[in-house]
Amino acid sequence: MSVKVRFAPSPTGMMHVGNARTALITWLFTRANNGHFLLRIDDTDQERSKKEYEDAIEEGLKWLGMDWDSKARQRERMDIYNEKIEELKSKGRLYPCYETPDELDLKRKSQLSRKLPPIYDREALNLTQEQKSKYEAQGRKPHWRFKLEHAPIEWEDIIRGSVKFSGADMSDPVLIREDGSPLYHLCSVIDDMEYGITHVIRGEDHVSNTAAHIQMFEALGAKVPTFAHLPLLSDMEGGKLSKRLGSLSLKDLRDEGLDAMAVVSLMARLGSSDPIEPFTNMHDVIEKFDLGKFSRGTPKFDDKELYRLNAKILQIYSYNDVKNRLADMGLAEMDEEFWNAIRSNIESLKNAKEWWQVAKGPVTPIIEDKDFALQAMELLPPTPWDENTWQEWTNAIKEKTGRKGKQLFMPLRHALTGMEHGPEMQQLLLLIGEEKVKERLQYKQAAA
Secondary structure: OOOOEEOOOOOOOEEHHHHHHHHHHHHHHHHOOOEEEEEEEEOOOOHHHOOHHHHHHHHHHHOOOOOOEEEHHHHHHHHHHHHHEEEEEEEOOOEEEEEOOHHHHHHHHHHHHHHHHOOOOOOHOOOOOHHHHHHOOOOOOOEEOOOOOOOEEEEEEOOEEEEEEEEHOOOOOOEEEEOOOOOOHHHHHHHHHHOOOOOOEEHHHHHHHHHHHHHHHOOOOOOOOOOEEEEEEOOOOOOOHHHHOOOEHHHHHHHHHHHHHHHHHHHHHOOEEEOOOOOOOHHHHHOOHHHEEOOOOOOOOHHHHHHHHHHHHHHHHHHHHHHHHHHHHHOOOOOOHHHHHHHHHOOHHHHHEEEEEEEOOOOOOOOOHHHHHHHHHHHOOOOOOOOOOOHHHHHHHHHHOOOOOOHHHHHHHHHOOOOOOOOOHHHHHHHHHHHHHHHHHOOOHOOO
């Protein structure tokens, strides 16, 4: 297997648009290269990790059309982590530190006040066994840091190109908490090594982590994977995603009636040199995918673009493509003729439900001028109706009553739909049909 890639979410919350994009790009890269896709659940944070979030992650991936070749959970691998931890300790690459959070914060503030970078001073390396015993007698438990080599760290990133760090400019990272539990960095490196991961695709917020991880791979005698760091999504102004968009989970998108392929179409191209276009099947997305076309530029997430793509995809879908989903929404009675009439006028399947409601009812008409409603009914063109009927009818009413613009169209919309706004009346008139149109125009008269 030439390519083995992993997606490693933490089940501490719902999967949002940002990590869904990372998952999709990782999966597309794997499938485009006939590789192996590992779903790794990073659940070492046992307090915050929840089964419901893990289930939601899997459901979200499946909804987007992704599968996985194997799955792992970090919490089931503690024996392996402990074995590698002992190896690093024996090599002198992990060392115990006894500073409290307050003491570390004081050191950091002191360095900043002297205009020095806030890098750990490695004071713990000078502790004698007597000093360590004294700290432990006080009830202090050590956290353990990884001793970085003060040497250049370089790699060729698929997206960022040549990346260079110096170990001397970095703080030795904490890899083991005071309670003895390993942190993300170490578990991730050990898993990537043990599972033979060839490529690591993740957000650019991990770039400095990667510099430290490379030395961890080397310290454990492992081959260093190839890295690709994706730029994080921004809002349309180039800033961080707002709370409204940033908290948008895949479940939210699904509940909004968005099609999974609209999300795939946007996320598979956002940030690349390829144009964003509507895809209706994953095969075509995989065939045209190229990770090398993604750039370092910050991609701007536009939810309006998502809805535009969704509308285009729905226009392409046949009745058979959406039949089951319509039934799940309680629209099993919607037939092919109805779907073909509305699909070019909806942004999401939620809109299909609105069309069905106003066309088939029940609707409570709003009629403020009974005489106008009666005149309108008398001027209805004879059936069969077509796409020109609405214009013919409103022209006849305009000529008869002198009404035009809002004074003409709004009372008709009120009477036929009971709504201030909604689907295009030109199409809606045909879907409501002659019988219901007459019934609604006479609604107040019958009540009187």
